Amino acid sequence: MQDFVFHNPTKIIFGDEAELRIIADIKEAGYQKVMLVYGMNSVKASGLYDKIVRRLIKNELKFTDFGGVKPNPSLSHTQEAIEWARKNGVDCLLAIGGGSVIDETKAIAMGVPYAGDVWDFFEKKAEPLSALAIFAVLTLAATGSEMNDGSVITNESQQKKYAFSTPLVFPKASALNPALTLSVSKRQSATAAADAMSHIMEGYFTKKNELRLNDRLSEALLKTIMADTQKIMENPSDYEARASFMWSATMALNGILSVGLRECSFPNHLLEHSLSALYDIPHGEGLAIIMPAWLSWFSQREPKRVDRFCKKLFKKSGEEGVAAFEAWLKSIGLPTRLEDVGIMNTDIPKITTNILASAERSKSYKEYDRKTVEDILKRAAK
Amino acid sequence: MQDFVFHNPTKIIFGDEAELRIIADIKEAGYQKVMLVYGMNSVKASGLYDKIVRRLIKNELKFTDFGGVKPNPSLSHTQEAIEWARKNGVDCLLAIGGGSVIDETKAIAMGVPYAGDVWDFFEKKAEPLSALAIFAVLTLAATGSEMNDGSVITNESQQKKYAFSTPLVFPKASALNPALTLSVSKRQSATAAADAMSHIMEGYFTKKNELRLNDRLSEALLKTIMADTQKIMENPSDYEARASFMWSATMALNGILSVGLRECSFPNHLLEHSLSALYDIPHGEGLAIIMPAWLSWFSQREPKRVDRFCKKLFKKSGEEGVAAFEAWLKSIGLPTRLEDVGIMNTDIPKITTNILASAERSKSYKEYDRKTVEDILKRAAK
Numbered sequence: 001m002q003d004f005v006f007h008n009p010t011k012i013i014f015g016d017e018a019e020l021r022i023i024a025d026i027k028e029a030g031y032q033k034v035m036l037v038y039g040m041n042s043v044k045a046s047g048l049y050d051k052i053v054r055r056l057i058k059n060e061l062k063f064t065d066f067g068g069v070k071p072n073p074s075l076s077h078t079q080e081a082i083e084w085a086r087k088n089g090v091d092c093l094l095a096i097g098g099g100s101v102i103d104e105t106k107a108i109a110m111g112v113p114y115a116g117d118v119w120d121f122f123e124k125k126a127e128p129l130s131a132l133a134i135f136a137v138l139t140l141a142a143t144g145s146e147m148n149d150g151s152v153i154t155n156e157s158q159q160k161k162y163a164f165s166t167p168l169v170f171p172k173a174s175a176l177n178p179a180l181t182l183s184v185s186k187r188q189s190a191t192a193a194a195d196a197m198s199h200i201m202e203g204y205f206t207k208k209n210e211l212r213l214n215d216r217l218s219e220a221l222l223k224t225i226m227a228d229t230q231k232i233m234e235n236p237s238d239y240e241a242r243a244s245f246m247w248s249a250t251m252a253l254n255g256i257l258s259v260g261l262r263e264c265s266f267p268n269h270l271l272e273h274s275l276s277a278l279y280d281i282p283h284g285e286g287l288a289i290i291m292p293a294w295l296s297w298f299s300q301r302e303p304k305r306v307d308r309f310c311k312k313l314f315k316k317s318g319e320e321g322v323a324a325f326e327a328w329l330k331s332i333g334l335p336t337r338l339e340d341v342g343i344m345n346t347d348i349p350k351i352t353t354n355i356l357a358s359a360e361r362s363k364s365y366k367e368y369d370r371k372t373v374e375d376i377l378k379r380a381a382k
Numbered sequence: 383m384q385d386f387v388f389h390n391p392t393k394i395i396f397g398d399e400a401e402l403r404i405i406a407d408i409k410e411a412g413y414q415k416v417m418l419v420y421g422m423n424s425v426k427a428s429g430l431y432d433k434i435v436r437r438l439i440k441n442e443l444k445f446t447d448f449g450g451v452k453p454n455p456s457l458s459h460t461q462e463a464i465e466w467a468r469k470n471g472v473d474c475l476l477a478i479g480g481g482s483v484i485d486e487t488k489a490i491a492m493g494v495p496y497a498g499d500v501w502d503f504f505e506k507k508a509e510p511l512s513a514l515a516i517f518a519v520l521t522l523a524a525t526g527s528e529m530n531d532g533s534v535i536t537n538e539s540q541q542k543k544y545a546f547s548t549p550l551v552f553p554k555a556s557a558l559n560p561a562l563t564l565s566v567s568k569r570q571s572a573t574a575a576a577d578a579m580s581h582i583m584e585g586y587f588t589k590k591n592e593l594r595l596n597d598r599l600s601e602a603l604l605k606t607i608m609a610d611t612q613k614i615m616e617n618p619s620d621y622e623a624r625a626s627f628m629w630s631a632t633m634a635l636n637g638i639l640s641v642g643l644r645e646c647s648f649p650n651h652l653l654e655h656s657l658s659a660l661y662d663i664p665h666g667e668g669l670a671i672i673m674p675a676w677l678s679w680f681s682q683r684e685p686k687r688v689d690r691f692c693k694k695l696f697k698k699s700g701e702e703g704v705a706a707f708e709a710w711l712k713s714i715g716l717p718t719r720l721e722d723v724g725i726m727n728t729d730i731p732k733i734t735t736n737i738l739a740s741a742e743r744s745k746s747y748k749e750y751d752r753k754t755v756e757d758i759l760k761r762a763a764k
Contacts, residue, residue: 003398004394005393005396007394011388015383217603220595244593247641251638256633
């Protein structure tokens with residue numbers, strides 16, 4: 001077990017009317033002007049936006065808003081939001097949406113008090129010294145961003161999708177009302193499952209030391225996420241399944257699972273981020289394509305480890321185990337090959353170049369050279 | 383899944399020299415005068431006390447101290463400590479010890495700013511409005527007090543052992559250095575295992591709704607604690623086993639496992655607290671006596687639930703499963719019957735009277751009437 005510091009100060013408000021109860025937290029903390037950050041029209045069409053605004057008014061909180069966050073949140077939109085937040089003198093941010101909205105909100109929070117370009121943080125050219133306070137109302141359970149300190153932003157002009165983390169951007173509080181996720185489409189629910197599973201699998205496979213507790217907790221969460229997802233596919237209105245999935249997806253990336261691990265890294269995310277940077281496909285779909293390919297490649301290096309995973313979840317081992325994992329992803333409607341989302345195999349060298357540029361930013365990905373990355377991507381071809 | 387609020391702000395500093403690194407946290411938070419709270423001579427004999435004091439001096443922090451906390455921390459000692467803290471004008475507390483020391487430290491923290499008697503909180507006659515800041519250096523992993531908001535104090539003159547919790551007493555930071563636990567005796571390690579397991583089992587058995595995630599996480603932790611304990615019994619110097627046990631015992635009662643549970647209650651603790659209040663036996667030994675008896679009684683009400691537990695952990699079911707659990711506790715050297723710690727069966731009515739007085743304080747224990755409690759205690763007789 002490696003030395004570690006665990007400190008996750010985010011308050012989770014879970015259940016009925018959480019999206020309104022969180023406003024009391026903003027008020028009690030003494031903030032005065034809130035910027036609402038959200039995505040497309042759905043939060044307005046559903047009436048959620050109006051409900052929250054009415055509660056803000058009732059609490060005598062001033063507010064402004066900034067919508068239009070995209071599924072792979074973009075640097076340019078983030079920069080505009082930073083300008084808007086400064087111009088309006090807001091002292092805290094309220095994200096209303098899924099992981100993309102919360103991720104962009106985190107970037108805004110770091111960017112507002114910073115004199116330079118917020119992209120500096122993602123390029124590791126600067127470290128943030130302060131950030132605006134963040135609150136979040138979650139409408140799509142998947143990324144875990146509601147209870148962690150990470151953010152992923154896409155620099156569209158440079159076709160780079162980079163991650164950054166700092167304890168400064170842990171949300172002060174996040175509202176998780178499973179009822180808000182009952183209307184999430186089957187397709188989005190499936191990509192959410194792939195995303196949440198990937199967060200657990202990255203630590204499960206990349207750690208270098210034996211940690212039985214983390215293994216067991218990871219398997220407990222993976223089994224639960226798979227069972228919940230199957231229930232959601234059968235009946236999207238199943239509150240219990242939505243609730244269990246919502247909390248499981250949060251647990252998947254709130255730090256509990258990676259405690260004490262050495263060299264925990266995110267190779268599937270490294271590879272996937274280039275797919276969504278280049279082709280703007282949903283992150284979860286990209287992961288469903290990358291993960292079986294990566295697992296197939298990894299099983300040659302660590303066959304016992306992959307066998308344990310496949311046996312625990314699919315009661316199969318070896319190539320049959322990896323195939324069972326891919327079949328499960330397919331069964332919930334996800335693409336699992338590059339061609340399924342219209343990416344040509346002839347693009348593999350180009351995708352690899354993008355991945356290598358990203359890999360250079362971290363020591364964790366030394367072994368991911370051109371040959372290895374192309375090998376993995378070819379396994380994702382038909 | 384029930385609505386819940388989860389907010390655990392305690393920072394965990396885990397590993398090498400954690401007991402010194404935590405002093406920087408006290409300094410950075412701006413506290414100026416620390417009261418060290420500890421138990422018997424062991425923290426001085428081991429050199430730990432001196433190491434910490436030198437680091438306090440190096441950081442120009444003033445301090446006073448108050449030792450002598452007992453294994454079942456007493457109200458009278460707590461009251462003396464409160465007086466001492468007031469007299470010395472301390473602004474934060476540093477617990478150095480196990481769960482008893484941290485529990486008493488929490489009571490001191492609530493008591494210092496309160497005009498009345500701190501016992502009022504335990505009798506539910508008053509609610510604390512503020513508390514001194516708490517830091518902790520853990521030397522015995524067992525109770526989870528280092529990362530939760532609960533405290534148990536014994537009122538010796540009234541022979542009452544009562545629990546109380548308030549978010550005000552979450553430690554700001556806790557230092558968990560597994561190396562400090564390498565010298566913990568086998569007997570204490572065994573009682574620690576019983577205690578940590580009991581914290582998981584209480585929620586596992588008393589919840590009223592089906593929560594697969596909590597079940598699976600609980601089983602993951604129980605398996606890990608049992609495996610670690612067996613390793614510790616074979617080789618008390620096994621750092622990995624000590625480290626895994628230490629974090630598992632913290633996880634057992636830091637709130638993660640009880641999230642979303644309805645009617646989670648602590649009947650084994652209710653029963654045990656009377657044993658240690660009346661006979662001053664170690665809490666973990668009392669639990670090892672109570673738990674198999676309680677499980678035997680509970681298996682008549684919820685046979686499926688008890689069978690799941692016994693199958694997962696001992697690959698047995700029914701009476702054989704309960705017997706296997708008791709045999710496992712015995713195998714690590716714990717007493718499992720009243721007689722093993724010198725309690726006469728003829729005392730059962732007296733113990734029951736004490737338990738009933740304690741049960742009256744909470745709605746959760748309505749079903750624990752004289753007949754039921756005596757039934758359970760008789761199962762703990764030879």
